[in-house]
Amino acid sequence: MAKILMKGNEAIGAAAIKAGCKFFFGYPITPQNELPEYMAREFGKHGGTFVQAESEVAAINMVYGAAGSGARVMTSSSSPGIALKQEGISYIAGAELPCVIVNIVRGGPGLGGIQPAQSDYYQSTRGGGNGDYKLVVYAPANLQEAVDLTMEAFDVADQYRNPVMVLGDGMIGQMMEPIEFKEPKKREIPKKDWATIGTKGKRKPNIINSLRLDPGELEKLNLRIQDKLKEIEKNEVRYEKYNLEDAQLVFCAYGTTSRIVKNAIELLKDEGIKAGLIRPITLWPFPHKAFDEIPESAKGILTVEMSCGQMVDDVRIANNGRLPVDFFGRMGGIIPTPQEIVSKAKEMLGGAK
Incomplete structure (x- = not known):
């Protein structure tokens, strides 16, 4: 297969399309702007829907809604934008919904600068929002790996019903390297019988929610999430x-x-x-x-x-x-x-x- 010279942000967008992503919701921020720009230009050609939301908060809640329908959905941002999305990410984790979140990290704290950094490690690996949850976090070292891991991220998110983050510093977003699009390893993806796609009069309605006012029910959810995270720890560790x-x-x-x-x-x-x-x-x-x-x-x-x-x-x-x-x-x-x-x-x- 011939390799294609691409910029990192655009390669990640192309990988998402190849992986069957159908919705992208985002908001501009350097140094990841080329990713939503690429999706705005190319996504519709492949049956996808692109929306530039009015804010990062709006974008992540749009992700929540689309993920609840069972569709493959992604958002991307950079450091302070990801910080704004944390409440929504916690909701998505609490509702046990799959999605992919791309963070092309810039220097901080605060608005910081637009140059590459790795200072979002705590934010990414400790959940980031409220409550007891974790994201699967991939850290590609080159663009081929960024493409491979982005494609795999959608499968992992579906397999465990958990958000997955692809964490790249600004260099990953801005550099150009030759890449090829390879099929990720085959996984057994569970049927999405939890999705809110209409009952057609054949079953009770599915409800997507992270609010559980009964403490016993909330503890059951937390125990289920912790069991899932243990499975991820057992099966998904990657290193060189x-x-x-x-x-x-x-x-x-x-x-x-x-x-x-x-x-x-x-x-x-x-x-x-x-x-x-x-x-x-x-x-x-x-x-x-x-x-x-x-x-x-x-x-x-x-x-x-x-x-x-x-x-x-x-x-x-x-x-x-x-x-x-x-x-x-x-x-x-x-x-x-x-x-x-x-x-x-x-x-x-x-x-x-």
Whole structure:
């Protein structure tokens, strides 16, 4: 199959169309604007419906309604826009509805700037809204992975009746790379007998709701959601191990930062220092077991992020006190360089080779 050169935001939109998405509701914000622009131009050609809502709050509630009908539906935004959607995302999770949410992250807090960042890790992996729920969170490191994971996200959302987020920093949205559209692995998708598509006089009406005033009923819902999340943790963890054998230092990084770390690993190799990488592909569920595979040769773990160190909490939990854990990061939209990462790695190793 021939590869196509595409911009990240547009490639994600094309992947959603290929995955059978039928509704897109969004609102413009940099650096994800090309995604809704692409959907506005192309979606109708494939039987899809595009709506630019009057706000992010409106967009996510439109997602709620379309998801309740059983249709495949997506929204996209960037950091402060995703923050505005959190109430609706919590409603969708509480109503156990499938949808896909794309966040092309920019620097914060507040309106921040339009340059790439990874400072939405907490927001994404801790639910973000009120109540006890989690999103499945994918973190692609390149555009091919962004396409593959977007297509898979729709199946995962349908399989577990749970929102799924594709989390990419601004570089994922703005860079161009060659991609191809491959079929995701086949899954057994349950019949959507819960959808509100009309009874035709053959059954009782389905009700989509997250409001349960009886505490016993609300606890039953929460227990069901927690059981579902345990299934996701058992079945959906994804990660990459890179160059771990005999590593003196193990990096942990995700998204495009992991690509910069791989360059740093090559620079360290030139200086006689062996380093490897654990790259979470699912930020939730986090790949805790990957850290059991760190070799005895390792003297420490260095987490590298475009944030003040949010994933480092999960790294410390996964490490369980076995090795020293340190952090290097840049914020505000500044991208770390391989040379900066090398300097921090050598500092952590005490200058040893």
